[in-house]
Amino acid sequence: MEKITVVSAPGKVLVAGGYLVLDRTYTGVVFGTSARFYCAIRRVGTSTDAIRVSVRSPQFEDGSWNYEVGFTEQRDGCRLTAIGAGQRNRYVEVTIVHCLSLCLAGAKDFSARLGSGLDIVIVGDNDFYSQREQLKRASLPLTTASLASLERFCATHSTIGDVHKTGLGSSAAMITSLTAALLSHFGVVSIPSENAASPAERTGIRLVHDAAQFCHCLAQGKIGSGFDVSSAVYGSHVYRRFSPSVLDGLLRLAESGEASREVTVRGPDLTCVLGTDRWDNDVQRVNLPPGFTLALADIDAGSSTPKLVSQVLAWRKAKAEEDLFLAHRVWTDIDESNRALIQTLQKLSDLATAEPAAYEEVRRECQAIPARDGIRAYLREMSKLAGVPIEPEEQTRLLDACNAVSGVIMAGVPGAGGFDAIFCVTVDPSCRDALERVWSSWTEMAVAPLLASDSKTGLMEVELPPELRRHFAWL
Ligand SMILES: Nc1ncnc2c1ncn2[C@@H]1O[C@H](COP(=O)(O)OP(=O)(O)O)[C@@H](O)[C@H]1O
Ligand SMILES: C[C@@](O)(CCOP(=O)(O)OP(=O)(O)O)CC(=O)O
Structure with a gap:
């Protein structure tokens, strides 16, 4: 055959x-x-x-x-x-x-x-x-x-x-x-x-x-x-x-x-x-530490996000000519928060291997990934400066509601951002039901769960x- x-x-x-x-x-x-x-x-x-x-x-x-x-x-x-x-x-x-x-x-x-x-x-x-x-x-x-x-x-x-x-x-x-x-x-x-x-x-x-x-x-x-x-x-x-x-x-x-x-x-x-x-x-x-899961949702906000990349890059280029420092500072601030996120994920994964019991305790008590608010705050600054909806206000309200669910330690807009999707990181899969209740009762935008999680x-x-x-x- x-x-x-x-x-x-x-x-x-x-x-x-x-x-x-x-x-x-x-x-x-x-x-x-x-x-x-x-x-x-x-x-x-x-x-x-x-x-x-x-x-x-x-x-x-x-x-x-x-x-x-x-x-x-x-x-x-x-x-x-x-x-x-x-x-x-x-x-x-x-x-x-x-x-x-x-x-x-x-x-x-x-x-x-x-x-x-x-x-x-x-x-x-x-x-x-x-x-x-x-x-x-x-x-x-x-x-x-x-x-x-x-x-x-x-x-x-x-x-x-x-x-x-x-x-x-x-x-x-x-x-x-x-x-x-x-x-x-x-x-x-x-x-x-x-x-x-x-x-x-x-x-x-x-x-x-x-x-x-x-x-x-x-x-x-x-x-x-x-x-x-x-x-x-x-x-x-x-x-x-x-x-x-x-x-x-x-x-x-x-x-x-x-x-x-x-x-x-x-x-x-x-x-x-x-x-x-x-x-x-x-x-x-880099992986999510053991037990952590990624939850994803597809958003229908009435209209889909226009291509934001060209607008953001055009803004960065224009700014670079007139105020080099500002564009550079925003990029550097976001990068520092991103690197803090990477470090946290690596430290947690290392701890899980080296000291499983200590790791489990940290996981149980974890309420937020430290870099999460910085990443979002700088992305919002980028949105505002460039006049582009990277984390639009509608998404801010939804992400805040997701973060308020016990067990959700980070929520954000993936990729280029916009209205189309969100991701949440949870400490374990057990808060999925509570998270989904927030999504299904959300009226400002239609939030549809996806089945997928992360996979290394x-x-x-x-x-x-x-x-x-x-x-x-x-x-
Ligand atoms: N299942 C599939 N079989 C064949 N081609 C596919 C399939 N899914 C996507 N494609 C190709 O990818 C293109 C979509 O690309 P694009 O608009 O960049 O989407 P995405 O953002 O999902 O990558 C389609 O027009 C098609 O050519
Ligand atoms: C802006 C970007 O850095 C990230 C875009 O990420 P998305 O996940 O939004 O991408 P699409 O699938 O193309 O919509 C552009 C890039 O890296 O190519």
Whole structure:
């Protein structure tokens, strides 16, 4: 029976370091989530006819894309030709074509592993997409219990363009799981099935990271901080970004190919950059201490948050010209609070290992993470100075109410902030009910819980989830 390669990658919650992580001077704290993306690949056969790649995202009404694979004359680069008239998926296409070219350069038996094509299925856990509509259709209340009753990877009853995302980073987790599954299918890397990776696996994971960052930047048409891809690869950590210059050349080459419809990025161009020591990103492990949990909620405030990043960066740039000190001071103040948060988490985790009994006592008595108020106060200052709703007043009221629940030790707006989501850190899962009562009775905005918590585990090769078996018709 044909082997099916399945790789899963977690979603992300940036709990500290929004905006700052765009600048290599600063770091951010990102938690991987228990909500994950899964990408399953199997070879179709070995006939000599045209080579086809079919990709299916069965959660979407329009989630099916088919391609014919071609090669450059020197057989050092791949080309994908879309078959059929449906909506294109740039994120999927860009990833497949560059990963195939990378595998062409690195796999010993590329043709045998490609066969006459690949069958690819991609799904994300329900938390990546808002389930409000699902629950409404089933006349179920917006509660954890209702969410838990939904089938896994349930249909969104939506097109991919219209789906309501919850901010866990679907595109980064999708691209990362697809990149890792392709590189693993062709034997270019080996992905561990549990947390501890061997040195060879760690090298492979770095290659997946670099390739996924490249594909994500190319698909998005910009070089972001990359914390979302990094956490899809490594799970929870303190993130320092890569210098954008590492990707400049490759991105220019890829974009010139798109303009001229030629294959301009070939395997050797990719291997000159991806998986090399030109990358200066940094990953330091940080986890929630044992017992602590992350609770997440998706907010519907009537309108979703506009893209805040460009506004904040424009303000910072303008300020830098007129009052360098002010912008710099705000960034430094936030960074100091963020670093205090990292230190607290590390100290607590160290204590839990070294002196479990003392740790349990500290945990029992913990009422607040010391840095939490500073982080929020400085973010509000940033909101006010830049005139951008990073922690809008509506969110301030909700976060204060969450912090007032016994057992909640930190609440905040993740990532870029805005109206769309909140996170809470709790000392143990037992205060979840009380927290959820605050959320369900909140009237100013509609607050929907997510099922996911934090997860330190990054990329993992896994067995085919049973819910995916039916998507491989021959099984
Ligand atoms: N399940 C999926 N299957 C295929 N592509 C997906 C899937 N989920 C997300 N994507 C891709 O990611 C894009 C969304 O990217 P983006 O708007 O940046 O979302 P996010 O903020 O969740 O990363 C979609 O248009 C699609 O191309
Ligand atoms: C502002 C940022 O530093 C953080 C944004 O974090 P979010 O978690 O809000 O991200 P999206 O998934 O793109 O909406 C921008 C960045 O680092 O790219």
